[in-house]
Amino acid sequence: MIQMHNVSKIYENGVKALNDVTIHIKKGEFVFLVGPSGAGKSTLTKLICREELPSRGQVVINGRSLSRMKNREVPYLRRKIGMVFQDFRLIPTKTVFENVAFALEITGASNKEIKKVVPMVLRMVGLEKKAKMLPAHLSGGEQQRTSVARAIVNNPLLLLADEPTGNLDPDNSWELMKLFLDINRRGTTIIMATHAWDIVDEMKRRVIALSNGSIIRDQEGGVYGHES
Numbered sequence: 210m211i212q213m214h215n216v217s218k219i220y221e222n223g224v225k226a227l228n229d230v231t232i233h234i235k236k237g238e239f240v241f242l243v244g245p246s247g248a249g250k251s252t253l254t255k256l257i258c259r260e261e262l263p264s265r266g267q268v269v270i271n272g273r274s275l276s277r278m279k280n281r282e283v284p285y286l287r288r289k290i291g292m293v294f295q296d297f298r299l300i301p302t303k304t305v306f307e308n309v310a311f312a313l314e315i316t317g318a319s320n321k322e323i324k325k326v327v328p329m330v331l332r333m334v335g336l337e338k339k340a341k342m343l344p345a346h347l348s349g350g351e352q353q354r355t356s357v358a359r360a361i362v363n364n365p366l367l368l369l370a371d372e373p374t375g376n377l378d379p380d381n382s383w384e385l386m387k388l389f390l391d392i393n394r395r396g397t398t399i400i401m402a403t404h405a406w407d408i409v410d411e412m413k414r415r416v417i418a419l420s421n422g423s424i425i426r427d428q429e430g431g432v433y434g435h436e437s
């Protein structure tokens with residue numbers, strides 16, 4: 210489903226963030242991206258959602274090369290990808306319901322569909338009772354679950370999460386991981402960049418370790434590792 214062939218990324222300021230990276234990720238996999246700060250994890254996730262283009266090599270999602278994709282096709286790609294960030298990125302003036310509904314509205318969903326689907330997704334993340342609240346009145350864990358609801362409301366093929374537990378305490382981090390497992394069991398591929406070594410070690414999933422822009426380990430049922 211995701212293929213990167215000999216991908217390098219050099220930013221305009223000359224920083225080489227990724228160096229000859231080749232990865233294949235199959236539909237339904239759960240992959241942790243690990244490595245020290247600056248190793249290239251965020252850059253890799255940005256290449257997958259075409260927020261950045263590779264300087265060399267190819268990124269192919271579902272058989273489509275992202276370098277050849279036209280700008281007007283990018284929204285269709287993004288609909289297939291749900292994104293979750295460390296800092297939640299909710300719209301502060303919208304309620305929980307409205308934040309999630311917004312992701313559906315921009316795909317042209319009808320009001321009827323929004324009224325049906327949003328409560329279902331809020332129930333799945335355990336926020337059905339908080340639908341009318343604003344993000345500022347929620348705990349960090351609840352804000353992150355709202356952002357997960359928003360990410361999955363379009364039923365994406367892929368959930369891309371960049372350090373999603375970075376602002377959560379251990380209990381909320383594990384709640385989030387249970388939710389991710391649930392989402393993964395329903396068939397969504399998950400790629401999660403993280404420094405949370407305890408989560409990686411406990412979950413025993415595929416681990417891709419980056420160091421200085423290169424893959425130094427790619428292991429099924431892997432651990433965080435301390436080589437990096």
Ligand SMILES: Nc1ncnc2c1ncn2[C@@H]1O[C@H](COP(=O)(O)OP(=O)(O)OP(=O)(O)O)[C@@H](O)[C@H]1O
Nearest residue numbers: 220221222224226245246247248249250251252253
């Ligand atoms: N937009 C940019 N322009 C220039 N250099 C960048 C840009 N984004 C990232 N970099 C550089 O590319 C390298 C890889 O950064 P990246 O954010 O991918 O690392 P990371 O592994 O996600 O780090 P962290 O764990 O701190 O989030 C770093 O040296 C960083 O400074």
